[in-house]
Amino acid sequence: MSGRTRRRLAEAARLLAIALAVFLAVLPLLWVLLASFKLPADVAQLPPRLLFSPTLQNYRQVLDAGFASFFRNSVIVTLGAVALSVGLGVPAAYGFSRLKVPAARALLLFVLSMRFVPYIVFAVPLFVMLVRLRLVGTHGALIVVYILINLPLVVWLMKSFFDDVPTDIDDAAAVDGANRFQSFALVVLPSAAAGVACVTILSFIFTWNEYLLALVLSGRAAQTLPVVLTRFLGGMEDPVRWGLLSASSVVVLAPVVVVTLLVHRHVRAGFGGGAN
Amino acid sequence: MARRAPSASAPSRPHRAPNHQSRLHWRETFGFIGPALLALVVVALVPVLWAVGASLYDWHFHRPAARAFIALGNYVRLAGDQRFLNAVWVTLIYTTVSVSATMVLGTLLALLTKAPFPGKGVVRALLTVPMIMTPVVSTLVWKTFFFEADQGLINWLLGFVGIAGPAWVASSPYAFMTVLVVNIWFMTPFVYLVMDAALEGLPGEVVDAAKIDGAGYWQRVRFVILPMLRATIVFTVIFRITIDARMFEIIHVMTGGGPARDTEVLTLWVYNAALRSFHLGYGNAGGVVLMLLVGAACLAIMLVGLRDLYRRSVST
Numbered sequence: 318m319s320g321r322t323r324r325r326l327a328e329a330a331r332l333l334a335i336a337l338a339v340f341l342a343v344l345p346l347l348w349v350l351l352a353s354f355k356l357p358a359d360v361a362q363l364p365p366r367l368l369f370s371p372t373l374q375n376y377r378q379v380l381d382a383g384f385a386s387f388f389r390n391s392v393i394v395t396l397g398a399v400a401l402s403v404g405l406g407v408p409a410a411y412g413f414s415r416l417k418v419p420a421a422r423a424l425l426l427f428v429l430s431m432r433f434v435p436y437i438v439f440a441v442p443l444f445v446m447l448v449r450l451r452l453v454g455t456h457g458a459l460i461v462v463y464i465l466i467n468l469p470l471v472v473w474l475m476k477s478f479f480d481d482v483p484t485d486i487d488d489a490a491a492v493d494g495a496n497r498f499q500s501f502a503l504v505v506l507p508s509a510a511a512g513v514a515c516v517t518i519l520s521f522i523f524t525w526n527e528y529l530l531a532l533v534l535s536g537r538a539a540q541t542l543p544v545v546l547t548r549f550l551g552g553m554e555d556p557v558r559w560g561l562l563s564a565s566s567v568v569v570l571a572p573v574v575v576v577t578l579l580v581h582r583h584v585r586a587g588f589g590g591g592a593n
Numbered sequence: 594m595a596r597r598a599p600s601a602s603a604p605s606r607p608h609r610a611p612n613h614q615s616r617l618h619w620r621e622t623f624g625f626i627g628p629a630l631l632a633l634v635v636v637a638l639v640p641v642l643w644a645v646g647a648s649l650y651d652w653h654f655h656r657p658a659a660r661a662f663i664a665l666g667n668y669v670r671l672a673g674d675q676r677f678l679n680a681v682w683v684t685l686i687y688t689t690v691s692v693s694a695t696m697v698l699g700t701l702l703a704l705l706t707k708a709p710f711p712g713k714g715v716v717r718a719l720l721t722v723p724m725i726m727t728p729v730v731s732t733l734v735w736k737t738f739f740f741e742a743d744q745g746l747i748n749w750l751l752g753f754v755g756i757a758g759p760a761w762v763a764s765s766p767y768a769f770m771t772v773l774v775v776n777i778w779f780m781t782p783f784v785y786l787v788m789d790a791a792l793e794g795l796p797g798e799v800v801d802a803a804k805i806d807g808a809g810y811w812q813r814v815r816f817v818i819l820p821m822l823r824a825t826i827v828f829t830v831i832f833r834i835t836i837d838a839r840m841f842e843i844i845h846v847m848t849g850g851g852p853a854r855d856t857e858v859l860t861l862w863v864y865n866a867a868l869r870s871f872h873l874g875y876g877n878a879g880g881v882v883l884m885l886l887v888g889a890a891c892l893a894i895m896l897v898g899l900r901d902l903y904r905r906s907v908s909t
Contacts, residue, residue, distance in 0.1 A: 331705055331708075331710075332710060334705055335702075335705055335706060335710070335716060338702055338705075338720065339716055339719050341778070342719055342720050342721075342722050342723050343722050345726070345731055345734040345738075345739075346722055346726060348734060348738055349730070349734045349738070352738070361744045363744065363746065363749045364749075365746075405629040405632055406629055408624075408628070408629070409626040409628070409629035409630070411625055412622055412625030412626035413626065416618070416621060416622045416625060416626075417622070418622055418626060419622075424626070424630065427633075427638075428629075428633060431633055431637040431638070431641075432835070433831075433835045433891065434641055434884055435835075435838060435839035435859075435860060435880065435884055436841070436860075437839065437841065437859075437860045437863045437864055437880055437883070438641060438644050438863075438877075438880040439636075439637065439640045439641070440864075440868070441644060441647075441863065441867045441868060441873065441876060441877055441880060442639075442640035442641075442644050442647070442877075443640050444868065445643075445654070446640070461632075462636055464632050464633065464636045464637075465633065465636045465637040468629060468632065468633055469633070497621050498624075501625075525727070526725075526726075526727040526728060526729075528729050528841065528842040528845075529841045529842065529845075529860075529864075532845075533864075533868060542727075543727055543728075543842070546729055546730065546733065547729060547733075547845075547846055550733070556744060559737060559738075562733065562737060566730045566733060566734065569727050569730050570726060570727055570730055573725050573726070573727065574722070574725065574726065577721065577722075577725045578718055581718040584721060584725070585721070585786060585789075588783070588786035588787050
């Protein structure tokens with residue numbers, strides 16, 4: 318076999334492997350999306366029916382089951398938690414990047430170490446405390462608790478984004494008479510806007526998808542979608558309910574999948590910066 | 594927006610009286626980082642310390658009056674608790690297999706997609722889909738549509754090669770495999786994204802030089818590319834361990850810890866002990882053990898991985 322043929326074969330094998338990986342990565346998403354539009358007669362068919370008469374019946378049932386109010390819970394908790402974590406974390410990251418913070422390394426290590434603690438260790442004490450404060454099942458409690466998931470991420474990622482902004486522009490702002498806060502808000506922050514987008518999206522994904530803390534702390538009144546999904550679908554072993562399962566799953570997935578695919582660049586930036 | 598002054602000629606900041614300046618500096622610093630640190634102390638550090646404290650008590654949630662300090666009594670009991678030791682073992686295997694598999698697959702995937710090809714941007718975006726999908730939903734999809742015994746995709750495919758597939762989720766040892774498969778599928782994109790970005794940051798000249806020296810592809814990967822990525826690999830492994838060692842949702846949704854506690858990882862054990870049986874002291878002691886195990890594993894990997902890196906950088 319000539320060298321050229323071999324190279325072509327290797328390239329073909331590479332592209333095939335990539336195609337297979339992409340197929341496996343998106344298969345569950347495609348499957349549940351298609352199934353959500355299928356009638357009970359079609360949904361459990363194998364081989365899967367790619368041509369079928371689509372129905373919105375499953376989505377109607379999801380609406381009838383009161384999913385709207387749970388969706389509202391998820392939206393309130395996620396928006397609140399993201400705003401709080403980004404609002405607290407971005408100035409802190411600026412401080413660690415630009416100001417002389419005493420014991421900065423130790424403090425940053427403390428922030429990071431909180432991300433490495435297993436969530437169940439937080440969940441039990443928080444449950445007992447929130448029961449005593451009669452705050453289990455409130456949106457506010459979940460919003461505050463989600464600081465512990467998002468804040469370390471926001472501080473660490475944003476610090477690396479701020480570190481990438483040259484300090485020349487701080488100096489220029491100081492020459493122009495800007496005080497520290499003006500320099501932060503009007504000069505440095507806009508230069509790190511991509512970083513803010515990145516941490517906002519990552520916090521959004523992690524909060525929207527979170528299950529354990531929501532399961533333990535959301536009571537009845539503040540149940541977010543992942544919790545509802547598992548409670549709501551008892552008896553889903555019955556193929557008759559698979560369409561319903563799919564439609565409710567798609568409702569849960571839609572916000573994160575749409576947002577992530579639209580701004581994938583920022584998600585990727587987070588992981589590139591986060592581990593280097 | 595402020596005008597930009599040429600940085601080379603920019604004078605230092607306006608001079609102020611030192612005392613005033615240091616006080617101002619302290620207030621500034623606290624203003625920026627204080628709220629975040631306070632918040633983290635309240636919602637994270639206090640609960641962790643509380644958990645450690647509670648683990649020293651015999652304490653049932655519904656019998657607070659009977660709470661008694663027993664020092665390390667809970668830990669002594671844990672050491673002889675078969676169900677707990679099983680959970681430690683399951684966590685160890687689960688984390689080891691899942692971290693190793695995702696590291697290998699994610700790195701391979703990053704290497705595969707390194708050279709340009711048409712549609713690379715779209716492929717990259719699609720490869721991240723498992724990681725951003727709500728884990729509860731992904732697990733439900735795998736469980737219902739793929740692993741289902743009679744009408745699932747996998748057993749249907751196995752049927753073509755004459756294999757009658759098992760009841761995956763309900764039988765031993767297959768249940769353990771199902772949670773591993775979903776975890777690996779879920780977390781490979783994370784490793785892929787990190788390694789992909791790290792590969793992009795490599796100096797191309799070094800790799801090219803090795804190519805000119807006649808090194809084959811795998812030689813280049815083994816002796817040039819991977820060594821340069823060592824720090825990234827070490828930190829990624831640490832991240833991966835902390836995520837898998839606390840994994841809850843995939844297992845809770847897929848098997849609930851069964852069958853016969855085959856899949857009861859430590860997180861699930863603590864959940865059952867502290868929040869289902871309400872033995873707060875005993876359950877928290879298990880949580881503290883989990884935290885210490887994760888910490889020890891991360892520390893060990895950091896020391897081993899980075900000491901080696903240090904030696905390498907000194908010798909070259």
